[in-house]
Structure formats: C-alpha cells, structure tokens
Amino acid sequence: MAETTTFTNATQILEPFRGVKKVTIEEYFTSGHRTCQGCESALVMKLMVKAAGPRTIVLGSTGCMYVANTTYYTTPWVVPWMHTQLGSSGSAALGTAAGLKALMRKGKMKAEPINVIAFCGDGGGADMGIGAISATLTHKEYNSLILLYDNESYANTDIQISGMTPFGAHTTFSPPGRAKRIMHTRWKKNMAGMMAAGHPECRYVATVCASYAVEMMNRVRRALTIGGPTFIHSLDPCPKGWDYDPMLSHELGELAIETGLFPLYEVEDGQVRYYGKTKAIVEGRARKPVREYLLKQGRFAHFTEEDLAYFQRKVDAMWQTWEIPAVVPFKRLDATKSALGAT
Amino acid sequence: MRFRSPFEGAWADPDALLVIRTGDWRLERPVVREARCSHCGLCWLWCPNNCIRDRGTHFAADLTYCKGCGLCARVCPAAAIVMREEDGA
Numbered sequence: 001m002a003e004t005t006t007f008t009n010a011t012q013i014l015e016p017f018r019g020v021k022k023v024t025i026e027e028y029f030t031s032g033h034r035t036c037q038g039c040e041s042a043l044v045m046k047l048m049v050k051a052a053g054p055r056t057i058v059l060g061s062t063g064c065m066y067v068a069n070t071t072y073y074t075t076p077w078v079v080p081w082m083h084t085q086l087g088s089s090g091s092a093a094l095g096t097a098a099g100l101k102a103l104m105r106k107g108k109m110k111a112e113p114i115n116v117i118a119f120c121g122d123g124g125g126a127d128m129g130i131g132a133i134s135a136t137l138t139h140k141e142y143n144s145l146i147l148l149y150d151n152e153s154y155a156n157t158d159i160q161i162s163g164m165t166p167f168g169a170h171t172t173f174s175p176p177g178r179a180k181r182i183m184h185t186r187w188k189k190n191m192a193g194m195m196a197a198g199h200p201e202c203r204y205v206a207t208v209c210a211s212y213a214v215e216m217m218n219r220v221r222r223a224l225t226i227g228g229p230t231f232i233h234s235l236d237p238c239p240k241g242w243d244y245d246p247m248l249s250h251e252l253g254e255l256a257i258e259t260g261l262f263p264l265y266e267v268e269d270g271q272v273r274y275y276g277k278t279k280a281i282v283e284g285r286a287r288k289p290v291r292e293y294l295l296k297q298g299r300f301a302h303f304t305e306e307d308l309a310y311f312q313r314k315v316d317a318m319w320q321t322w323e324i325p326a327v328v329p330f331k332r333l334d335a336t337k338s339a340l341g342a343t
Numbered sequence: 344m345r346f347r348s349p350f351e352g353a354w355a356d357p358d359a360l361l362v363i364r365t366g367d368w369r370l371e372r373p374v375v376r377e378a379r380c381s382h383c384g385l386c387w388l389w390c391p392n393n394c395i396r397d398r399g400t401h402f403a404a405d406l407t408y409c410k411g412c413g414l415c416a417r418v419c420p421a422a423a424i425v426m427r428e429e430d431g432a
Contacts, residue, residue, distance in 0.1 A: 020384050031393045031408035032363045038412035043391040073361045076393075213388050239412075247413030247426075250389055 009228075011143050012055065012113045014221035017214055024050060033069040033076040038246025040236035040253060041065055041121075041149045043210045048117065048147055049079055051217035052224055056115040057082075057096060061089035061129060063121030064156040065149065086124045089146060090132030093118035093229075097142035115224045116143065122150040122164035126191050133195070137229045140201040145223045145230045148191060151238035159241045163189045167314070168307055169299045170243070176302040187314065192233040193328045196267040204230040206266035211253030212276050219266060226268070235262045243298025252296060260287040260315055263326035272324055282325060290315055365392065369411030371426040377401045379423035386415035386424060 035042040084092035103109040125148040154160040174183035196205040208216040223230035237252040264278040294300040380401035394408040416424040
C-alpha cells in the first residue's frame, strides 16, 4: 500500500496557447464525421483534443458526439476513443484513470502522464450521469477531465427536453400551442456552479464557449495540467435544436456570452476568475438585451414581449442579486438581514 | 461499399474503415478570394468539420468534406470567403 501513496500523480504540463498563430496544427479529430452542418459540439471535440495533444484517451458517453461521429465502421478520432453508456461518463473517466495508474504502478506499462477526458452531453451529463460525475469529482488521486457539451436538449434523438433546456424553448416535448404558449416553465440548471460549489476536492471547474476558441483550449489545457478530477461546461449552439441558419453558430455563442446568459469563468482552488467578455461585464460593461439572442432562434419564435421581459428579469437577477454574480445563486447576507428586519 | 475483412471488428484494422465523404451534403460552396485572404487562420480554427486546409498563402476548404455550413464565410474578418450555390454537378 505504501507504493500506492508514493506513486506520483504527475500530469502533462500544457502551457497555454498565446494567440491563434501559436495553436498546434495537428488534428486529432479529423474530417468525415456525420454531425450536422455548423455543429458547434463537433468544434468543441476538435478543439478539446487539439488542446489535449496526442497522449490522450477520450471516452464518450452516448449522445450526439458519439452517435454522429462514430457510426459503424467509421471514426474521426485519431487518439484512442471508447464509447461508454449514457450515464456513465464519470465512472468511465475514473475507471480508466485508475486502471492506467494501476498498470503503471505494477510496471506493465511505461509510466508517463496520459490525459483521460470523458465527454458527455447535457442529457448524459447533467440529467442522467450527474451522480457518477459528482462521485468522480471527489476522487482527488485520479487525473481526469469531464467535459460537458451542452446543446440544451437531447439533440441526437430529435430535440427532447433535458434539464439544461432554457425556459420556454420549443422542443418536441414542449411544442407551443394556441391554448398554452409556454410549455416548458423550468429554468436551466447551473451545472458548473453546482460542481464548483459542492466538490471540495475538485481543483478546477470552468465554463467555456467554442466561439472563444483559444480561451477554450487554454481552459482545457489548464484543467489537464492541474491534475485531479476537473470539470468543464461548454455551451454549444445547435442549428437543428435551436432552429437557426448554420452559419450563425459562431455568433450565437458570442451573443450568449455578451447578453450575460452564459458566464465564462473558471474556479481554481476555490478562486473564481472571470475571463473574456464576461470579465468586461463584471467590470461594468453593459450587457446586451437577451432578446437579441433569443429572437435569432426559432425555438423562441413564439415568445411575446411578456416572456422576453421575464427572461430578461431572470438574467438581471442572476447578475445583480447573486453573491458571486452568475456563478452561485446565493443571496448576499446583508440583503438577507435587511429582508428579515423588514418583516 | 466493400469491406476488406469478412469479419467484424473494424477498429483493429484501420484500412477497413469507411470514409464518409460529407462533401455531397453541400448546397453552397465556400469560394476563397485569394487576394483578400490575410492568412489569419480564423476559418481554420472555427471550421467544425476540420476541412479548411492551409494552402501556403491562403486557406481554402477541402471540398471532399466541406458540408457547406457557411461558418467560415461568416467569421472571416476580411470577407474573403463567399458562399456560391452548387450547380448540381
């Protein structure tokens, strides 16, 4: 047992890319995959594995990025890749990391740091697999990264509601009608905030968006360098599920950040650090109105002014009343005290 | 579509893998105006299909795989890429 505790928990040291020109040109996720036109999740996979480099094992739970990419007899992956079951991305990441470590400790394999990345969709990660991911994030002795690519629905099986679908969106489970306009009244889960707040052993949690590609790759590289279990949440516009022209994918990602709907931040050892456009918003730059983002998408085409105002109010509350704006939904203590005093 | 091996298990033999030529999905084709291309690489970075190739002085799409989403035309800061309708050939 002494060996187990002294075995080094080394990770690859991946320096951040400084600008587009410094990004490596090798591709580990190649052309010829059957994702939709303008699929941002495919872009996330490409950038993720480009950032991670060749000594990487990728594990994919069921979802768009498994089904569309690796239909029978085809694969775009250059690095080793394995399919895991829908809810088990966390378990697979932990098991692979533990297995590699055991093989290296016993001398059956050359001891070297190997990146283990498990990706999961918002259905597989935020709905079904959340228990396994949560368990993985408590095991600090195994290095793994879990990347949640969030296209806000079960897009692979034709756009059903998931826990990450935003308020009021048109999905096949929530079609708006004449009698009832808003069929989906729940608000989206705060996945990255939940993972950061509830897992003291997890050293790195970040949110990324592929519209800011270099920043996104640097977050992946940081997560793999820091070691231990880490979690990244990525927002991916989905032309099919969100119902817009595929060429707008990039702009919708940018608009989600600029409207303040999806904040970009990283939580490293408990320290929250905003970056990119979100940093500018925190420092006082005005957020764009959410209607610019919502009305570009067909899934919100049934929204009236009343719904848009409600959506804007919820986003404003996220930035104005939360203890750490847009990260964790706790209210400030002095605000609570004054509210108690008033009653 | 022919397999070289009569048995299943494509993963052990990279030669037996199928290649999906996603280029035949395309309705519009990205055309690069080479004189305007500043070789910045943003289209290469943001292409979800990984089909933009570096041609030395400019970037251009590999039309075997390009699905014609038009993202490269949209992100190009110099507006060097225009989408032209495929003529059905």
